[in-house]
Amino acid sequence: MIVWRADVQAQLGGFELDVSVQGDAQPLAVIGPNGSGKTTLLRAIAGAVPVTHAHVAIGKTVLESTEPGIHVPIERRRVGYVPQGYGLFPHLTVLENVEFGLSTGPDRPPAETRRTRALEMLIELDCKPLANRHVDRLSGGEQQRIALARALVLEPDLLLLDEPLAALDATRRRAVRHFLAERLQTFGRPSIIVTHDVRDVVALNANIVVLEKGHVVQQGSLASLRQAPVNDFIAEFIGAG
Amino acid sequence: MARPIRRSPLSGLGALFGVTLVGLLVLPFVALAISTPVGDLSAGAAHPLFVPALLLSLRTTLMSLIVILVLGTPLAWWLASSHSRAARVTEVLVDLPIVIPPAVVGVALLQTFGRQGLLGPTLDAAGISVPFTESAVVLAQVVVSAPFFVQAAANAFRKIEPDMLLVARTLGAAPPMAFLRVAVPIALPGLLVGASLAWARALGEFGATLLFAGNMPGRTQTMPLAIFSALESDVRLAVVFSLVLAAVGVVLLLALRFAPALRRTIGRITA
Numbered sequence: 001m002i003v004w005r006a007d008v009q010a011q012l013g014g015f016e017l018d019v020s021v022q023g024d025a026q027p028l029a030v031i032g033p034n035g036s037g038k039t040t041l042l043r044a045i046a047g048a049v050p051v052t053h054a055h056v057a058i059g060k061t062v063l064e065s066t067e068p069g070i071h072v073p074i075e076r077r078r079v080g081y082v083p084q085g086y087g088l089f090p091h092l093t094v095l096e097n098v099e100f101g102l103s104t105g106p107d108r109p110p111a112e113t114r115r116t117r118a119l120e121m122l123i124e125l126d127c128k129p130l131a132n133r134h135v136d137r138l139s140g141g142e143q144q145r146i147a148l149a150r151a152l153v154l155e156p157d158l159l160l161l162d163e164p165l166a167a168l169d170a171t172r173r174r175a176v177r178h179f180l181a182e183r184l185q186t187f188g189r190p191s192i193i194v195t196h197d198v199r200d201v202v203a204l205n206a207n208i209v210v211l212e213k214g215h216v217v218q219q220g221s222l223a224s225l226r227q228a229p230v231n232d233f234i235a236e237f238i239g240a241g
Numbered sequence: 242m243a244r245p246i247r248r249s250p251l252s253g254l255g256a257l258f259g260v261t262l263v264g265l266l267v268l269p270f271v272a273l274a275i276s277t278p279v280g281d282l283s284a285g286a287a288h289p290l291f292v293p294a295l296l297l298s299l300r301t302t303l304m305s306l307i308v309i310l311v312l313g314t315p316l317a318w319w320l321a322s323s324h325s326r327a328a329r330v331t332e333v334l335v336d337l338p339i340v341i342p343p344a345v346v347g348v349a350l351l352q353t354f355g356r357q358g359l360l361g362p363t364l365d366a367a368g369i370s371v372p373f374t375e376s377a378v379v380l381a382q383v384v385v386s387a388p389f390f391v392q393a394a395a396n397a398f399r400k401i402e403p404d405m406l407l408v409a410r411t412l413g414a415a416p417p418m419a420f421l422r423v424a425v426p427i428a429l430p431g432l433l434v435g436a437s438l439a440w441a442r443a444l445g446e447f448g449a450t451l452l453f454a455g456n457m458p459g460r461t462q463t464m465p466l467a468i469f470s471a472l473e474s475d476v477r478l479a480v481v482f483s484l485v486l487a488a489v490g491v492v493l494l495l496a497l498r499f500a501p502a503l504r505r506t507i508g509r510i511t512a
Contacts, residue, residue, distance in 0.1 A: 024449035043407070046407065046410075046411055048407050048410070051510075052495040073410075073415070074411055075411070075412075075413050075415050076413075077411070079411055080410040081407060081408055082408075083402075083404040083407070083408060085402065085404065087404040087405045087408040089405060089409075089426075089427070090427060091424055091427055091429075097334035100409070100412050100414075100422075101413050103412045104412055104413035104415075104418060105413045121248070141361050143417060150408075150412065151411075151412075152413065154413070173382070196423065237469055
């Protein structure tokens with residue numbers, strides 16, 4: 001069952017993005033060489049890239065549609081975003097970072113409820129001892145967990161993760177990959193993950209979309225890509241080359 | 242981890258040059274401090290020029306700082322986040338008062354707001370007269386000191402990762418909220434440095450104020466102008482005024498510079 005879809009066309013300087021992707025609750029891994037438009041695609045879905053033509057919808061909610069002229073502002077899309085480097089707010093503690101999203105809307109809960117919910121999320125992600133630490137004193141793996149906690153506490157309809165494991169060393173990466181796979185399964189909602197590592201795709205049991213120069217060149221399951229990779233990049237990525 | 246040793250090829254000579262410059266910067270203030278007997282301080286403070294000039298200086302610099310912060314912060318944000326040609330041209334325009342002598346700024350302000358100036362007839366028709374008033378003092382201070390704040394604030398905003406603001410937006414913050422709750426706190430140390438520089442420049446402003454606002458005790462005579470007036474009659478009085486102005490400057494500058502570190506320390510202790 002299709003849960004979300006994103007048809008996006010954008011012109012950014014000399015770069016053209018023209019991508020149509022869709023998915024269900026299963027994670028979607030976006031792969032491709034550097035400069036292929038992976039991060040731009042995530043940002044376009046989040047609403048941060050000016051588009052020339054687009055139709056972005058999650059379930060029955062249309063977030064962007066150039067035809068009837070719909071543009072839901074970023075802050076009202078209910079799309080979680082964890083960028084490369086995690087984007088944690090350095091002036092806030094871990095708990096304040098996680099609480100941030102609970103304090104922004106017009107229907108924000110009272111301070112006590114916000115704190116309780118943020119703490120519950122930290123407990124769920126085994127990060128409670130970090131609650132009062134400043135984010136600049138966290139390891140890469142801890143930062144990744146807090147960034148995830150901050151996005152998940154709002155229960156977004158779609159979660160966008162841009163190379164969530166790239167900043168970690170090999171040992172931490174294995175542990176955090178396992179943790180991420182577990183969390184996304186519990187999350188049970190759609191997610192899009194930009195990655196350069198086939199082990200992420202395997203661990204997350206994700207479908208794959210391959211971008212090159214702003215266009216989709218192949219998509220499907222890992223098994224289907226293994227059977228017939230359309231170029232050397234894909235063959236190398238899945239280890240079939 | 243051992244710190245890498247930074248050895249300058251000019252280490253001996255460089256140190257001598259550095260010490261010479263620090264000496265040149267500090268020595269006048271040491272001379273100012275040791276040349277003033279304590280008795281002179283109370284006599285200077287009791288002088289009829291002193292209190293009105295000090296209050297006018299504090300009042301007008303506070304006003305000009307507020308104007309600079311309100312008008313300069315959005316401008317600095319735009320300069321930091323825009324890659325347009327207009328932003329680069331504006332950046333150069335904003336820096337103009339730094340390179341133009343204050344006396345020239347004073348004449349230019351007269352040519353703009355004076356009775357015969359560019360906006361003179363319009364202001365006259367509206368019953369507004371700017372030159373030789375307290376507003377003129379504030380205006381002169383704003384023009385000469387705003388570039389220091391805008392420059393420092395734009396540099397501070399440039400250091401913010403754009404992703405952080407996007408994350409704040411995805412967490413439900415509308416642009417003004419993302420700016421106030423994420424960009425401003427992250428840039429705060431740089432903003433405070435800019436504000437302190439601008440404030441210090443406004444406090445010391447002399448040339449543009451003298452030409453555009455005059456030197457009227459109780460009305461437009463700020464501390465630097467009072468020092469100038471005192472120097473004509475009593476050097477000791479001028480020294481006392483100078484010492485007080487220097488002390489006020491140092492205290493407020495230190496307060497602004499160390500406010501973020503102090504806040505962080507208190508936050509960590511109470512966390």
